[in-house]
Amino acid sequence: MRWEGVRTEASGSGFDATRIRASVWSPVAQLLWKIPRAQAAQGKSDQLRLALSRTYKAPTLANLLPRRQTYENNSATEADFQGNPNLKPELAWGLDAAWEHYWARDALLSLSTSVRRIGNYTGSRVYFDGSRWIMTPVNEDRAEIRSIELDTRFPLKALLDGAPALDLRASVSRNWSRVASVPGPDNRVEQQVPLSAQLALDYKTGAFTTGASFAFKDAVRARVAVDRWAYAWARRDLEAYVVWKAGPKLQWRAALSNILGEDEGSGIAYRDAAGNVEKRRWDYPGGPQLRVTMEVGF
DSSP states (O other): OEEEEEEEEEEETTEEEEEEEEEEEEOEEEEEEEOOOSSOGGGOOOEEEEEEEEEEEOOOHHHHOOOEEOOTTOBTTBOEEEOOTTOOOEEEEEEEEEEEEEEETTEEEEEEEEEEEEESOEEEEEEEOSSSEEEEEEEOSEEEEEEEEEEEEEEGGGTSTTOOSEEEEEEEEEEEEEETTSOSSSOOOTTOOSEEEEEEEEEEETTEEEEEEEEEEOOEEEEEETTEEEEEOOEEEEEEEEEEEOSSSEEEEEEEEOTTOOOEEEEEEEEOTTSOEEEEEEEEOOOOEEEEEEEEOO
């Protein structure tokens, strides 16, 4: 049993002082079952994990302060931001389950799933106050989040005898969500990625370790309110690194990221009562980046 609490006080010119106290008792229960197996790989048997928890997420200070942040191009898709001093913390029940299978030495395959039910989910609302468009965080009724993930890691020699010291990792995850107070379809939690996958490999020889990874994130389309939609573009990331261990406590690392030169982008759309739609998008050009660091241990 865990207790969590927060007390926030804010004061300043231009808005009334606010004081918020909130707390919750958080029970946590975990179960691990090691399934009996006659010949377990590396002496490890399959495992089943189950966990039930109560989590607590307090509002950020920026979301609580009622001071208004104004933007020059004020509109329904680029509204001024104003915090909400009456914002309540999010409370959630969570259930997690996982199956772990050791099929060879240092080789693991796991399948996990989770379910979250969030009360007082924090969303955002946009309104016109007569002169300016305002965005403010609000507590929605309820949100539900579900996910499933398949993950594996193993050395190449687990498949091929005499293979080099190459370690492989791969994972794929699928996520769903639903905000009860927002009509569907696509009434998902904002910025939740529906599908993501990753493939990585590492190779070690002597004082050198090198590796590469490829990650994919699917595009996001979320209806975040009755009259607004949020978007994020799909993204592919290819990275590579090399580490040289120059001494017992000294090593050099060179890492090349965003090799594919992927850009980042997002957008938002607003539909008024008459059916008119206003859209805005942001594009952030990107390119490969090289970083070299020296790491010293003590």
